[in-house]
Amino acid sequence: MIDETPPATIAEPQPHAVPAAPSPAPEATPRRGLLRLRRGGPKDPLGPNYRKLWVASSISNLGDGVRLTALPLMAAELTREPAQIAAIDLASTLPWFLFALVAGAFVDRVDRRHAMGVANIVRAILVGLLALSVLTDNATLVMLYVVAFLLGCAETVFDNASQAILPRLVRKDQLERANGRLYAAEFTTNQFIGPPLGAFLFVAAAATPFFLDSASFLIAALLILSFQGSFKNPRDADLPRTTMRADIAEGVRWLWRHKLLRTLAIMLGTWNALNTAAFSIFVLFALEILDVGEVGYGVLISTLVIGSVLGSLSGSAVSRRLGPGTTLVLSVATGAAMALVIALTSNPYVVGAMFAIEGFVTVVWNVITVSMRQTIIPDRLLGRVNSVYRLFGWGSMPIGAALGGVLATVFGLRAPYFVMGGVLAVMALIAMPLVNNRTIAEARAAALE
Numbered sequence: 001m002i003d004e005t006p007p008a009t010i011a012e013p014q015p016h017a018v019p020a021a022p023s024p025a026p027e028a029t030p031r032r033g034l035l036r037l038r039r040g041g042p043k044d045p046l047g048p049n050y051r052k053l054w055v056a057s058s059i060s061n062l063g064d065g066v067r068l069t070a071l072p073l074m075a076a077e078l079t080r081e082p083a084q085i086a087a088i089d090l091a092s093t094l095p096w097f098l099f100a101l102v103a104g105a106f107v108d109r110v111d112r113r114h115a116m117g118v119a120n121i122v123r124a125i126l127v128g129l130l131a132l133s134v135l136t137d138n139a140t141l142v143m144l145y146v147v148a149f150l151l152g153c154a155e156t157v158f159d160n161a162s163q164a165i166l167p168r169l170v171r172k173d174q175l176e177r178a179n180g181r182l183y184a185a186e187f188t189t190n191q192f193i194g195p196p197l198g199a200f201l202f203v204a205a206a207a208t209p210f211f212l213d214s215a216s217f218l219i220a221a222l223l224i225l226s227f228q229g230s231f232k233n234p235r236d237a238d239l240p241r242t243t244m245r246a247d248i249a250e251g252v253r254w255l256w257r258h259k260l261l262r263t264l265a266i267m268l269g270t271w272n273a274l275n276t277a278a279f280s281i282f283v284l285f286a287l288e289i290l291d292v293g294e295v296g297y298g299v300l301i302s303t304l305v306i307g308s309v310l311g312s313l314s315g316s317a318v319s320r321r322l323g324p325g326t327t328l329v330l331s332v333a334t335g336a337a338m339a340l341v342i343a344l345t346s347n348p349y350v351v352g353a354m355f356a357i358e359g360f361v362t363v364v365w366n367v368i369t370v371s372m373r374q375t376i377i378p379d380r381l382l383g384r385v386n387s388v389y390r391l392f393g394w395g396s397m398p399i400g401a402a403l404g405g406v407l408a409t410v411f412g413l414r415a416p417y418f419v420m421g422g423v424l425a426v427m428a429l430i431a432m433p434l435v436n437n438r439t440i441a442e443a444r445a446a447a448l449e
Contacts, residue, residue, distance in 0.1 A: 065194015104387020
């Protein structure tokens with residue numbers, strides 16, 4: 001579904017969401033041919049730190065798009081068993097189920113800039129080691145599972161910290177604009193440029209996509225660590241220090257008592273599970289049912305960016321026109337229709353069109369819900385409550401990956417899309433009384449009291 005960009009998700013999102021899960025571009029002011037990163041001004045209303053974040057996000061998402069295409073292709077070189085292919089997504093998303101809450105409490109205790117930088121350095125090392133293994137013909141399925149799992153562990157820290165740090169970089173009235181630009185950059189690099197480039201590089205030399213991804217993580221880490229200022233929550237010296245367990249419990253209680261965000265978290269989890277189920281076997285769907293080659297598979301995934309960029313640039317306008325609640329419910333209903341069309345076709349052009357539509361509704365959902373959370377949740381709790389929210393949203397993805405493998409093995413490669421379409425249609429109907437323009441307006445008003 002969504003929510004930023006998980007490998008194969010939606011919101012937050014990592015939806016069909018393709019390599020998400022989980023995430024557009026302020027205009028850079030040129031100075032002697034280079035991006036001027038140090039000084040804001042009238043043409044830089046979001047500030048120099050935000051611009052560094054945007055450049056870092058663009059670079060690392062390009063690397064991610066390359067890797068997220070090359071990784072299933074590498075797995076398909078080793079096996080054609082749907083369950084074993086789906087296990088790649090299972091391994092990469094399982095950390096969200098196991099460690100999301102700990103990661104959220106951790107980023108509320110440390111400087112969020114340092115958490116992001118170190119997480120990216122760890123990811124650079126992991127992907128670099130994988131690249132060396134592929135280069136020397138020592139890569140195995142077990143190795144792919146281990147690397148995917150460890151990358152997911154680092155991702156729980158990075159993504160929680162990146163969402164929590166943004167309200168420190170821009171004003172609250174700029175959050176939708178800032179998130180929209182981040183998502184536009186993410187989808188352009190991660191899903192338009194990255195996938196076909198990753199497929200091309202994989203065909204040329206299988207290790208190359210992984211070396212490129214490793215370098216992208218390292219460059220992004222250096223940019224993030226150069227942020228100016230401190231991004232650690234100050235603690236009241238008069239209050240006793242709390243335990244990690246108590247911090248996590250506070251975040252869980254806060255989200256569970258907030259009816260709107262609790263409902264959206266459950267919806268996100270359902271959507272992401274279904275997206276992951278469908279996308280975990282999509283490489284086989286593309287190669288065997290749509291009859292496209294490896295490069296065609298990468299190009300097909302990249303069609304998501306057409307709608308994604310439009311969604312990132314127009315998400316705020318759509319939300320203002322229809323209202324955020326109406327827009328969110330329509331996004332789910334559109335996702336249901338898209339999945340059913342894919343289930344019924346063998347035409348790659350039709351699937352590409354459906355991906356473009358999904359890209360649009362996915363990013364619109366992300367822009368609205370991420371900005372809403374950053375506005376409603378208190379800053380001192382932002383990491384923890386976001387982690388609980390994303391435990392629902394992303395913790396369901398391992399279940400979805402396992403479900404996708406089972407459904408495809410037992411009922412065929414079309415089955416995950418039929419299930420996704422039916423469940424999302426029912427969810428859209430159930431959500432209407434709970435997620436609407438009135439309930440969202442009331443939640444935002446309550447946050448200002």
